[in-house]
Amino acid sequence: GAGVSQTPSNKVTEKGKYVELRCDPISGHTALYWYRQSLGQGPEFLIYFQGTGAADDSGLPNDRFFAVRPEGSVSTLKIQRTERGDSAVYLCASSPTGARTEAFFGQGTRLTVV
Amino acid sequence: GENVEQHPSTLSVQEGDSAVIKCTYSDSASNYFPWYKQELGKGPQLIIDIRSNVGEKKDQRIAVTLNKTAKHFSLHITETQPEDSAVYFCAARRNQGAQKLVFGQGTRLTINP
Numbered sequence: 021g022a023g024v025s026q027t028p029s030n031k032v033t034e035k036g037k038y039v040e041l042r043c044d045p046i047s048g049h050t051a052l053y054w055y056r057q058s059l060g061q062g063p064e065f066l067i068y069f070q071g072t073g074a075a076d077d078s079g080l081p082n083d084r085f086f087a088v089r090p091e092g093s094v095s096t097l098k099i100q101r102t103e104r105g106d107s108a109v110y111l112c113a114s115s116p117t118g119a120r121t122e123a124f125f126g127q128g129t130r131l132t133v134v
Numbered sequence: 135g136e137n138v139e140q141h142p143s144t145l146s147v148q149e150g151d152s153a154v155i156k157c158t159y160s161d162s163a164s165n166y167f168p169w170y171k172q173e174l175g176k177g178p179q180l181i182i183d184i185r186s187n188v189g190e191k192k193d194q195r196i197a198v199t200l201n202k203t204a205k206h207f208s209l210h211i212t213e214t215q216p217e218d219s220a221v222y223f224c225a226a227r228r229n230q231g232a233q234k235l236v237f238g239q240g241t242r243l244t245i246n247p
Contacts, residue, residue, distance in 0.1 A: 024177070051233065062140075062223050062237030063178065076234060111177055122168065123235060125177035 022046075024126035026112050032132045033102055041097040041129045045114030052095050053123060054087055055111040063111055069095060070117075102133045136161040138226050140238025148246050153214055155241045157224035158206040164226040167200060167207045168235070172221045181222075182209070211243075219245045 025044040033039050045052050050071055055063035065079040069089045077087075084102075089095040099106055109130050113123040137160040147153045159167075165186035170178035184191045184198045184207065191198050195214075200207040211218055221242050225235040 026177075053234065055235075060240070062138075062225075062240050063235075065234035065236070068233050070233075079234065113177075122180050122183060124180065125170075127175070127177045 024112055024114050024124055026110075026126040026129050028129060029127065030130045030132075032134060035102060035104060035133055037102055039099050039102060039131065041099075041110050041131070043095045043097070043112030043114075043126060045093065045095070045112070046124060047093075049114035049116050049124075050092065051115045051117055051121075051123075052089060053113040053115075054095070054097050055113065055125075057109045057111055057128070059108075066097070066110075099131075102131075104133045107131055107133045136164055136226055136228075136236040138224060138236050138238040140224050140241060142241060143239065144242045144244070146244045146246060147214055149214055149216060151214055153209075153211045153218070153243055153245075155209045155222055155224070155243070156206060157208070157226075157238050158204075159226040159236075160205065161226065161228065162202075162205065163228050164236075166227045167198070168225050168227075169196075169198060169209050170223045170225065170237075172223060172240075178223060214245045216245050216247055219243060 027042045052069040054066040057063045068076040072092045084100045086098045109128040111128045113125045115121045115123045140157045168183035171181045172178045197210040221240045224238040
């Protein structure tokens with residue numbers, strides 16, 4: 021596709037369950053980012069990949085959150101033992117490289133933990 | 135770390151008038167400043183950006199100005215139209231080191247017909 025694709029668009033899960041959120045970046049983009057956006061707030065950085073490696077994971081809130089990008093393209097954000105406070109829109113963005121280039125966002129996955 | 139403050143949080147203007155949104159940043163090492171427009175249920179869309187080596191950039195009805203000394207930058211939308219109604223976010227990023235964007239809190243812009 022032409023843009024960043026995120027699936028699912030909506031996810032409702034019960035407290036304590038495990039969830040995976042998927043991001044398909046723009047083809048050829050080596051940099052990939054995950055952000056979290058709470059209602060009425062700006063996006064907050066979670067993790068940044070350059071290729072297959074996590075170059076900066078300083079935004080992950082705790083060890084229940086983990087992300088992978090095994091082949092340098094698709095990325096999966098994994099959340100274990102979900103809590104109601106994890107409810108938010110999770111946004112993925114990609115750019116051709118990390119530096120000096122624009123980041124393009126997907127439409128996000130709205131996660132609701134009940 | 136970087137902190138970005140954005141004002142106002144809400145802005146209502148008459149169609150055809152201009153709208154201005156202002157942001158300040160704290161990290162003097164930041165040198166890339168994008169603006170995003172977010173419509174309901176969608177991801178942020180890049181509308182314009184500016185790098186620290188220029189003071190102003192314009193694209194049709196949209197312009198951004200940057201004052202590095204004062205560490206603030208602004209978005210100007212002229213001849214506003216109903217389709218400009220959305221939430222706008224400013225952001226800042228270092229070119230070296232940390233690659234993450236730090237966003238402001240957002241401005242909900244409403245264009246009144």
